[in-house]
Amino acid sequence: QLDACVEVDGRLLNDGAVLAYEIDRQHSMEKCGAGMGGESMELFGVIESLPDGGLLGDWTVGGETVVVTETTKLEAEYGPFQVGSCVEVKGVLQDDGSLASYEIETKPMSKCTPGTPGDDSGLFKFYGIATSGPGTPNHAGTWEIGNRTVIVTATTVIDEEHGPLQVGSCVEVYGQLADNGEVTATKIEVESASGSCLSADGARHAATLDDGPVSPGTIVSLFGLGIGPASGAMATPQNGVFPTMLADTRVLFDGHPAPVLYASKNQINVIVPRMVEDRDETHVQVEYAGAWSNVLTLPVKRLAPGLFTLSGTGRGQAAALNYDDGSYTLNGPDNPVERGDVLVLYATGAGPMAPVDGQVMTAPKPLDGARVTVLIGGKRARVLYAGAAPGLVDGVVQLNVEVPHDAPRGAAVDVRVEIDGEATPGGVTVAVR
Incomplete structure (x- = not known):
C-alpha cells in the first residue's frame, strides 16, 4: 500500500522498470525513517461500512478499521462483500490501531455470532507476545499482549501444552472485543514460551x-x-x-x-x-x-505451481515480460503483448532443478520430462521454454511462451499454467492486443 516501507530485489529492464522477483514489506520502518506496528491478527466480524465506489480503502468490521489495498486477497466464498456480511480478516496491526489486511474471506453468519443470537460484536483472534501480567496463580487479571489489553477471567481456558503462560510467551488469544479495544479472553493458547512463534x-x-x-x-x-x-x-x-x-x-x-x-x-x-x-x-x-x-x-505434495503477480498475492496482473527485438519490457495494460509475440512468465512450485538447495541458476535448464501447458484466454500457447530462470535462485521457474494468434485481446486476459497435471490458481491476467 502507499507509504509502506518495502525492500525490492529484482531485474532492471530496458525501459527503466524493475521486474521484482521479491518484495518484502518491512515490519520495522527504520530503513524508511518511520515506525509501525507489526502484530499478526485475525478478526471475525460483520461488515459495518465500506468505501464509496468500491472495495479499496477503509472498512469497518466489528467496530475495527480495516485497510484494504490492491494487494489484499479477497475471497467471497460465502457471498459478496457488503454491509451485513460476516468476514474473517487477517492482517497486521498498525500503530494507529487499524488493521492492514492481507486476506479477507466471507464466512457463514454463525462465525460472527459467538454469544447470544444477534450478537454481532465479532470474534477476535490474534497472536502476540505477553509483555506484562498480573502474577496471579490462575493467571486471572489484566495482561498486555501485543498492543492489546487482555482481560483473563476465572473461566478463560488456558492451554499451556507448549509452555507456561508468562511474560515473554508467544500466545494466541481468542475473545470478545470491547469498544475500548480491550479483549476479554475466552481462550489463550501458548504457542511458545521463547517469545518466538509461527502463526498457525x-x-x-x-x-x-x-x-x-x-x-x-x-x-x-x-x-x-x-x-x-x-x-x-x-x-x-x-x-x-x-x-x-x-x-x-x-x-x-x-x-x-x-x-x-x-x-x-x-x-x-x-x-x-x-x-x-x-x-x-x-x-x-x-x-x-x-x-x-x-x-x-x-x-507435502510433489508440485504446487503458482504464478508470480505484481500485487504479490497470486491475483491480478502477472509479473510478465514482453520480449520484442531483443529487449524486455514489463507487460501491463499500458504495454500489452502483441499476439504472436513472446511472453515471459515466472512461477514457483515446479520442483527443484539444481543438485543443491538454494543454488543460483547460471544457465537455462529445462524441467526434466515435465508436461507443461499454458493457456492465455483459454487458448493454448506454444511453450518455447520452461525451466530454470538464469540469474535467479533454483525454485523460480521461467516460462517463455508464444501468445496465440487467436488469443482474446484485453487489459486483463486470464493466464493459467499446468505442470504435470497441477494447475496454477485462477485470477492471474496479462494484457494482450
Whole structure:
C-alpha cells in the first residue's frame, strides 16, 4: 500500500522498470525513517461500512478499521462483500490501531455470532507476545499482549501444552472485543514460551499466498512473531548458493536446514528443501538467536505451481515480460503483448532443478520430462521454454511462451499454467492486443 516501507530485489529492464522477483514489506520502518506496528491478527466480524465506489480503502468490521489495498486477497466464498456480511480478516496491526489486511474471506453468519443470537460484536483472534501480567496463580487479571489489553477471567481456558503462560510467551488469544479495544479472553493458547512463534496458518506459497501443501523447491513465506531480526535482512548467495543461516535465523524442515532468502521479525522467505519430496508431511521450526519457535506440521505434495503477480498475492496482473527485438519490457495494460509475440512468465512450485538447495541458476535448464501447458484466454500457447530462470535462485521457474494468434485481446486476459497435471490458481491476467 502507499507509504509502506518495502525492500525490492529484482531485474532492471530496458525501459527503466524493475521486474521484482521479491518484495518484502518491512515490519520495522527504520530503513524508511518511520515506525509501525507489526502484530499478526485475525478478526471475525460483520461488515459495518465500506468505501464509496468500491472495495479499496477503509472498512469497518466489528467496530475495527480495516485497510484494504490492491494487494489484499479477497475471497467471497460465502457471498459478496457488503454491509451485513460476516468476514474473517487477517492482517497486521498498525500503530494507529487499524488493521492492514492481507486476506479477507466471507464466512457463514454463525462465525460472527459467538454469544447470544444477534450478537454481532465479532470474534477476535490474534497472536502476540505477553509483555506484562498480573502474577496471579490462575493467571486471572489484566495482561498486555501485543498492543492489546487482555482481560483473563476465572473461566478463560488456558492451554499451556507448549509452555507456561508468562511474560515473554508467544500466545494466541481468542475473545470478545470491547469498544475500548480491550479483549476479554475466552481462550489463550501458548504457542511458545521463547517469545518466538509461527502463526498457525503462517506457511504460505510465496507467489499465491495460499496456505495449502508445500512442495520441494518452492519458495514459501513464513509469518509469525519474533522469528527474525527487527530490521530485516536480505540474503546474499555464498559461492552461488543461498545460506541456511541469515542474521541468526534458520528454518528447519524435519531437522534439515533450508536456504533462507529473507528474514525479519514477522516474516521469513525460505526454499523448501528437496529432502521432503518423499514425505506426506513435514515439521517446520524456526530458530532465531537461540530461541526456538513452535512447530508447524505441513502437508507435502510433489508440485504446487503458482504464478508470480505484481500485487504479490497470486491475483491480478502477472509479473510478465514482453520480449520484442531483443529487449524486455514489463507487460501491463499500458504495454500489452502483441499476439504472436513472446511472453515471459515466472512461477514457483515446479520442483527443484539444481543438485543443491538454494543454488543460483547460471544457465537455462529445462524441467526434466515435465508436461507443461499454458493457456492465455483459454487458448493454448506454444511453450518455447520452461525451466530454470538464469540469474535467479533454483525454485523460480521461467516460462517463455508464444501468445496465440487467436488469443482474446484485453487489459486483463486470464493466464493459467499446468505442470504435470497441477494447475496454477485462477485470477492471474496479462494484457494482450
